[in-house]
Amino acid sequence: MSGGGITYLSGGVGGAKLALGLARVLPPEDLAIIANTGDDFDHLGLRICPDIDTLVYTLSERANLAQGWGRQDESDGFMTAMRELGGPDWFFLGDRDLAMHVERTRRMRSGERLTEVTAALAGALGIGPRILPMTDTVAPTIIETVDGPVAFQDYFVRLRAAPAVTGFTLHGGAPQTPTAEVFAALEEPAMVIIGPSNPFISIDPILHLGGLRDRLRTLRDGGIPVVAVSPIVGGDAIKGPTAKMFRELGTDPSVTAVAERYSDIVSHLVLDTADAGAVGTVTALGIQAPVTPTVMRSVEDRIALARQVLALG
Ligand code: FO1
Numbered sequence: 150m151s152g153g154g155i156t157y158l159s160g161g162v163g164g165a166k167l168a169l170g171l172a173r174v175l176p177p178e179d180l181a182i183i184a185n186t187g188d189d190f191d192h193l194g195l196r197i198c199p200d201i202d203t204l205v206y207t208l209s210e211r212a213n214l215a216q217g218w219g220r221q222d223e224s225d226g227f228m229t230a231m232r233e234l235g236g237p238d239w240f241f242l243g244d245r246d247l248a249m250h251v252e253r254t255r256r257m258r259s260g261e262r263l264t265e266v267t268a269a270l271a272g273a274l275g276i277g278p279r280i281l282p283m284t285d286t287v288a289p290t291i292i293e294t295v296d297g298p299v300a301f302q303d304y305f306v307r308l309r310a311a312p313a314v315t316g317f318t319l320h321g322g323a324p325q326t327p328t329a330e331v332f333a334a335l336e337e338p339a340m341v342i343i344g345p346s347n348p349f350i351s352i353d354p355i356l357h358l359g360g361l362r363d364r365l366r367t368l369r370d371g372g373i374p375v376v377a378v379s380p381i382v383g384g385d386a387i388k389g390p391t392a393k394m395f396r397e398l399g400t401d402p403s404v405t406a407v408a409e410r411y412s413d414i415v416s417h418l419v420l421d422t423a424d425a426g427a428v429g430t431v432t433a434l435g436i437q438a439p440v441t442p443t444v445m446r447s448v449e450d451r452i453a454l455a456r457q458v459l460a461l462g
Pocket of ligand 1 (some may be wrong): 160161197199203219240241242
């Protein structure tokens with residue numbers, strides 16, 4: 150199916166930014182995006198898929214860029230009414246965003262796979278590239294903390310990622326398999342790109358799928374570029390708890406720490422210019438370390454980074 154195409158592994162915010170850059174420079178049929186579904190959960194009777202939502206809103210130019218998740222032009226009538234009723238209001242569902250979750254849930258209840266639902270909803274919003282949920286089965290990430298195990302959105306939103314992390318239970322402890330569409334996108338790609346997403350909670354859930362990590366290693370060892378973009382820049386994360394998680398797990402957040410996590414599968418780790426001094430330690434791990442600006446503030450930045458990454462192929 151994807152012979153010669155680009156297969157991109159993505160979480161939410163940071164991953165979606167580069168997804169937009171790639172979507173702007175590649176023909177739609179040449180880009181398949183594998184989305185983490187470890188953040189997904191049922192809330193108020195609805196199936197919520199935050200990383201898919203962020204990708205869909207970003208690629209359809211509807212994302213609330215300042216906030217990093219959710220839609221532009223959002224209103225809060227539903228949440229206000231929910232609060233009046235004394236219902237749960239810790240997880241914000243905007244009025245327009247609500248339509249996404251209601252329609253997704255309706256379709257899934259009628260028997261459609263998440264892959265099919267995502268294709269239909271992304272198509273309805275005019276998105277060309279394929280957005281492929283990593284699996285059609287339930288694969289929740291559980292955050293192990295000093296206070297015990299916490300469901301992903303409880304940790305991330307309700308507890309504001311405050312409890313110190315001691316580890317992660319991926320796929321709820323029962324490893325899941327990728328969809329046929331994901332396998333097909335990794336059949337004979339021209340290149341695999343791992344987005345600048347959190348390695349622990351955005352990329353590892355994808356790599357943990359049965360056979361996937363081995364598939365990337367086989368591709369790399371067969372000469373296909375497997376290129377990760379570092380989510381750590383100058384010892385910190387652009388957004389979110391990535392650096393905090395590295396520290397809590399006993400490692401200094403650095404591009405070298407990222408390289409070590411991916412050393413069995415990647416051919417390249419793209420470093421920001423702020424990390425040019427670390428090229429030697431990354432290449433010592435057998436990974437090429439091209440240096441380019443990776444902080445994506447504007448759409449032009451996203452396109453420029455996409456071009457730089459694609460040029461490695
Ligand atoms: N993140 C928040 O910090 N607060 C919210 O209330 C919230 C609501 C929400 C609703 C739909 C959706 O798709 C995402 C939402 N997010 C919210 C983002 C999300 O919880 C996280 O950013 C991701 O799971 C981490 O990648």
